Amino acid sequence: MxxxxxxxxxxxxxxxxxxxxxxxxxxxxxxxxxxxxxxxxxxxxxxxxxxxxxxxxxxxxxxxxxxxxxxxxxxxxxxxxxxxxxxxxxxxxxSVPGRPLKQLTLTPAEEARAHRQGGELLARLHAAGDLSSHRRAEAEQSVLAAGNGADRHLRQAGGRLTAAEQKVVRDLAEQLRVLPPLPLAFIHGDAWERNLLWSQDLMQAAWIDFERARFGAAVQDFIPLYCGAWCRDPGLRTAFLRGYGRELSREEEHALMCLSALDAVSCLAWGPAHGDQEVAARGRRTLDRLMAVVRA
Structure with missing residues (x-):
């Protein structure tokens, strides 16, 4: 309570x-x-x-x-x-008009429109940050830093992962070390449906909660959607990226899969510790999907 x-x-x-x-x-x-x-x-x-x-x-x-x-x-x-x-x-x-998408029951057309506008807004945010001097170096190191945090998150998650799952996560984290340079941006850091508002009166989207915003690889901002809404409805990915203005490169797609493994472990560590079962469930679903791919 x-x-x-x-x-x-x-x-x-x-x-x-x-x-x-x-x-x-x-x-x-x-x-x-x-x-x-x-x-x-x-x-x-x-x-x-x-x-x-x-x-x-x-x-x-x-x-x-x-x-x-x-x-x-x-x-x-x-x-x-x-x-x-x-x-x-x-x-x-x-105040910002609208309510989080997680709290709304929308028609498929409304939901797609909300995601398309969410992509448009995220593209504006990504282009808005000044990537000069030390900020570029911070952004360039962000994916490698995420991979370096794998062991810490695995320790925190403890027995919530099997030995086989831990190995897959470590293998995917290692693959982040050999990726070519990825597009950089000022990212939201927590871009998922809990932070994407939709006003049904105005037919207008908005983003909230920027406490994890930072300079990084643009693809890092797609992880929550990749692990959530896009799995539930691939059409929402199409709508979002249409709004964003481009498809992801092959390298970004591979980075997204690797980063989703780290996100899953982070969710399994953070969710139960903070009483957020929704986050924990997202981590478990993502990990189960990754293991199915590995076993295929």
Whole structure:
């Protein structure tokens, strides 16, 4: 069972100063321990969302994204940063029309349209980051760094994988070391249907939750969809990539398969530890699909 988390007096004072009024408050956090988000409604019925990051790095990532790359998505297509507080690790965000795709029942045509627009917006985000100097080096090393984390995730996942599954994951992680250079981008970092909003009134998509945004290989942003919605309905992949503006290269396809193995192990480690059974189930489904391919 989860209970509403009150907005602390210090945080309430900060948002009230930023907004120039004392709002009404409703806890809208996800049902997990590290999620702290509230809906604030002003007397004018305008809504804002203060969000407290679980850790300083996530605060820094989301602040950078909201200031320097997310505006490229356009008005109503992502939250805007109204104010930030490093002392509180808090962001004050504008409201965005729509609800997460995970919470909606859409017609196939609506769902395809939402995914196509999601691809269009992700392409804008990918092109928005400045890849000069050390940021290019960070992006170039991102896939190798993901592979280097395989053993750590396997240790955390423990007995949730068989010996054969662990070997497959290690083999796929090793293959990331010999990949040629891949297209680089400023990536969302958690681009799946929980963070893709759709407004049925406006027929308009939007992305939220940029706390894992960073510089990396563009293909890394497709992992959650590759392991989720695209498996459920390959037509959604077609729609998404049509919106994105290009197909994936052969090298990116291979990287995506390898990275999906690492994502599966990460999900199997993180999901149970944080009480997120949806994430854990995604990891198990992905691993089962990979093992079926290996055995074929």
């Amino acid at each position: 989860t209970y509403p988390t009150p907005l602390s007096p210090a945080l309430l004072a900060w948002v009230s100063r930023a907004l120039g009024a004392r709002p009404s408050i409703r806890d809208v956090s996800h049902p997990r321990e590290d999620s702290r988000v509230w809906q604030l409604t002003l007397p004018s019925d305008v809504r804002f969302y203060p969000k407290v990051s679980p850790q300083p790095l996530m605060y820094e990532c989301e602040t950078l994204a909201l200031r320097h790359a997310v505006p490229a998505l356009g008005a109503g297509r992502a939250p805007q940063l109204r104010a930030s507080s490093a002392d509180h690790l808090a962001l004050l965000l504008t």
